Amino acid sequence: MIIKEIGIGIALMMLVMLVHLMATYILLDWADAYDNMFRRHPRLRLLMALTVANIVLLVAHLIEVGLWAVVYAMQGIVEDHNDAYYSAFVNYTALGFGQSTQDAGTRLIDPMTAGSGIMMFGWSTALLFLVIQQHLPEVRRPPRRRPPRHDEEAHVPEMQDAIGAAPSPKVTS
Numbered sequence: 001m002i003i004k005e006i007g008i009g010i011a012l013m014m015l016v017m018l019v020h021l022m023a024t025y026i027l028l029d030w031a032d033a034y035d036n037m038f039r040r041h042p043r044l045r046l047l048m049a050l051t052v053a054n055i056v057l058l059v060a061h062l063i064e065v066g067l068w069a070v071v072y073a074m075q076g077i078v079e080d081h082n083d084a085y086y087s088a089f090v091n092y093t094a095l096g097f098g099q100s101t102q103d104a105g106t107r108l109i110d111p112m113t114a115g116s117g118i119m120m121f122g123w124s125t126a127l128l129f130l131v132i133q134q135h136l137p138e139v140r141r142p143p144r145r146r147p148p149r150h151d152e153e154a155h156v157p158e159m160q161d162a163i164g165a166a167p168s169p170k171v172t173s
Contacts, residue, residue: 002108009112012071016064016116020123023060027053027127031134042138046131053131057124064120065089068113077106092117 030052038045068088073081090096091113 005106005108005112008071008075009109009116012067013112013116013119015067016120019063019067020060020120023056024123024127026056027131030056031131042135046135046139049131049135050128053128057127061092061117061120061124064116065092068092068116071109075106075109077109088113093121094118 031049038048065085065088068091069084072078072088073084078084078087091110094114094117096110096114
């Protein structure tokens, strides 16, 4: 029975990893889209990138819990199939029930669910840090000063006063 539980756990951890990998690919593909979005508003761009990243990762976690819930229901870990998602979620977050009420043949599924959740939450944290690292340099950079347009007269009286120079005459053609 232990071999069967470990086999189920490893197979499901691989499926969960693939779901998270797909979420990672989605985030990496969408990251390029944010380069041109809100170029003049880097804080807003960071906020949008983090919001989208959180939503994508949350959906990935919900799907992953659903995969574990299917196993909980199919293996008879929960008495009522309606409780499978809740039970899987409690274990996925490593909250746990505090006591083992399962059959000896399914006791390893709970800790494997918790291990899977811990790894995926760590992966999600790394992705959120990546999003922040990609956008933070723009947020911390001082605002760009635009150069004066050719039709605007450059205002330099302060500099002229500082060096004691007289203004240059305007030349028109």
